Amino acid sequence: MLKSVKKSNAPQQIIQQIRNAILEGKLKPGARLASETELMETFAVSKATLREALRALEYLGLIEIRKGASGGVFLVEVDMEITKESLMNFLHFKNISIHHISDIRRSLESYAVRVAAEKISDEDLAELRNIVSICRDALQDSNMALLTENEVKFHRIIANATRNPLLILILDFVENLLEDLKKILRPNILFSQQVTESHERIYQALLSRDPEKAAEEMIKDITQVEKGLAMLSK
Numbered sequence: 001m002l003k004s005v006k007k008s009n010a011p012q013q014i015i016q017q018i019r020n021a022i023l024e025g026k027l028k029p030g031a032r033l034a035s036e037t038e039l040m041e042t043f044a045v046s047k048a049t050l051r052e053a054l055r056a057l058e059y060l061g062l063i064e065i066r067k068g069a070s071g072g073v074f075l076v077e078v079d080m081e082i083t084k085e086s087l088m089n090f091l092h093f094k095n096i097s098i099h100h101i102s103d104i105r106r107s108l109e110s111y112a113v114r115v116a117a118e119k120i121s122d123e124d125l126a127e128l129r130n131i132v133s134i135c136r137d138a139l140q141d142s143n144m145a146l147l148t149e150n151e152v153k154f155h156r157i158i159a160n161a162t163r164n165p166l167l168i169l170i171l172d173f174v175e176n177l178l179e180d181l182k183k184i185l186r187p188n189i190l191f192s193q194q195v196t197e198s199h200e201r202i203y204q205a206l207l208s209r210d211p212e213k214a215a216e217e218m219i220k221d222i223t224q225v226e227k228g229l230a231m232l233s234k
Contacts, residue, residue: 004044014043014053015060022062022075033063033073098233101177102226108171109155109222110215113202116161117211124161128154128203135196139189147192152179154199158206178225185232194224 002021005013021027033039040050054073057063064076116124131150138146152175159171198221205214 002039002042004042010043010045010049011053011056014045014050015056017043018053018057019060019062027075029075029077031075033075035072039073096177098181098226098229101174101181102222104174105178105222106219108167108174109158110218112159112162112167112171113206113214113218114211115164116158117206117209117214119163120158120161120206124157125203125207127157128199128206131157132196132200132203135192135199139193139196142189144186144189144192147196148179148182151182151192151195151199154202158202181229185229187228187232191225191228194228195221198224 002017005017018027018033027033034042036047036050040047043050054063054065058065062075064074066072066074131154134150135147138144138150155175156172159168159175162168198217201217202214202221205217
């Protein structure tokens with residue numbers, strides 16, 4: 001499965017071999033790789049070269065290096081936070097605007113809320129109701145930090161209700177972008193009041209298990225947020 005590598009770009013070749021073995025199902029989360037000595041012999045590389053490759057794999061979230069008598073190199077399931085950080089590093093050099101974010105949100109979140117209207121649990125509905133209540137109290141106290149946190153959380157619960165891991169990952173990432181943008185632009189209390197009212201309407205549509213109404217209210221919410229943040233960015 002694993003074989004020796006050429007001297008040029010040896011660490012990258014080791015990374016690619018192990019990554020491919022994981023993607024092909026030959027190596028699974030929880031599995032322990034061979035010892036460092038055995039891996040050096042397999043790849044025909046020095047200890048320094050092997051460790052460079054293993055450090056990179058650990059940074060990518062594909063392995064965990066454990067110390068001690070029962071330690072070693074273990075395959076792990078990639079963490080969502082690491083995946084989002086990699087995407088953030090890529091997009092940092094792109095000129096991402098509120099309009100880009102909103103276009104994606106209108107497409108994906110209108111779909112997500114339709115799916116959620118049919119799949120959402122009573123526990124998730126109770127959590128959405130609680131978030132709306134928290135936001136109403138935060139409006140009274142002008143607690144913008146609490147409002148921003150729960151405004152984003154509201155959308156994450158809806159995404160999670162789809163039970164689609166790919167959609168959940170993408171929307172969680174997009175919500176992170178939106179949350180960061182809000183922290184920079186610092187919308188006022190009127191903005192959050194409108195968001196809270198929109199979320200109340202979305203919640204009521206979900207409570208009624210009405211996918212079309214939920215999607216309609218979601219699009220209104222996203223468009224309203226886009227306009228509000230676009231005004232602040234001028």
